[in-house]
Amino acid sequence: MPQYMDIAVNLIGSSLEKDIQRVVDDAKQHDVTSMVVIGSHLEESQHAMTLCQQFPEQLFSTAGVHPHHASEWNLDSVNAIRQLATAPCVVAIGECGLDYNRDFSPRDIQRQVFADQLALAVELNMPVLMHERDAHADFLAILKEYRPQLPAALLHCFTGNKASLEAYIEQDLYLGVTGWVCDERRGQELASIVPLIPNERILIETDSPYLIPRSMRPKPKSSKNEPKYLPYIAQYIADLKQQPLELFAGQTYFNSRTFFGLDN
Template sequence: MPQFMDIAVNLIGSKLETEVDRVVAEAADVGVSSMLVIGSHIEESRKALELCTVFPEQLYSTAGVHPHHASEWATQSSQQIKQLSLAQCVVAIGECGLDYNRDFSPRPKQRQAFAEQLELAAELQMPVLMHERDAHADFLAILKEYRSHLPAALLHCFTGNRESLAAYLEQDLHLGITGWVCDERRGQELAELVPLIPDNRILVETDSPYLLPRSMRPKPKSSKNEPKYLPYIAECVAQLRQQPFDDFALQTYQNSRSFFGLPY
């Protein structure tokens, strides 16, 4: 059975939090042997770390502040993230970035939090997991200031256009692809772009419990996306790239483990 690592799972603060045992077990049953629990703010990052200690070698986590929570960014935030990053299960700084689609935090505050987290990732020489929505120009400008000092950088849930894809590949980013690509309404452009991503730069993810693949048949009774659906997403992407499923699964698994400095 092919092995997978789901590189973006929102277990803390989501509808899946009370069902973690089942979620992890059912994912393992279909080959999703490890997953990355996202930290969207300081307290969530702390809880994600604690959850990882219950599932060693199955769960890893990030530590950071999502742009939605950038208004919470304070003088001590970098130091708090740095302290959390000392834990062995914390394998990336983030989720950080810019989101001008919802603007849950003021844009200047988003830019500050993003830049300071990139600076921290560079200082710690840790990978960074990033988020960008409707903020390409500012995101790219800030990223360019720090990219040469970062060991590895991942834009998760990539849904951009051909121009942004080219710009991000020029910055040597890894790109995470979700079930968005399985959505016939809004995923058509992404479906056309995934074949253009180099083999060594593409990762797959669910972003659970969000972005349930619309094309799944039979349709799951629950509207919640889960890590156990990652093989379905991978199969869709492999078909779009005209690659054998097993080969694509192995490539993305190795990409994921290597990116986060984990053995495979």
């Protein structure tokens, strides 16, 4: 049976937080044997790290500041992330990037905070997990300054078009694909270009509890997405890429463990 690694789950500060033991147990029953808990601000990153220490080998985490929280950045933030990154379970800097869709933080601050975290990832020689929404040009321009020095870079929850896909592949990014691809309303363009993502650069994720795959049948009773649904997303993408599930699942598991510097 294939193993799966969910490279982006939101367990802290979400509707899943009160039910973490069950979520982890259910995931394991569906061969999702490891997952990465996202840190989207400093307090959440600290809590994610603490949580992961309770589930060694199953949970890993990131440390960073999402663009929504960029306004909270201050002179102490870099040192706080640097300290969190010393924990063995912290496997990437992020979630960092740009979000011009909601603009919860001013764009100039978003850009500076993104650049600061990329610089820190370079300093620490750590991979970076990134977010981009409606900000492709600025995101790419900032990324290009640091990409040659970064050991690895991942754009999670990729929902772009063919042009942005080609630009990101040119920068040798890993791309995370979620259940968005299963959405007959919003995911059609993504579904059409997923076959263009090189096998060695695609990762899979649920982004739980968000983006539940709408095409699942029977439809889950709860609208909350969970890591246990990752094999469904894998099968859906494998079909789009016209690959056997075992081959696709094995490749994405290898890609995920390689990106985060974990043993395969």
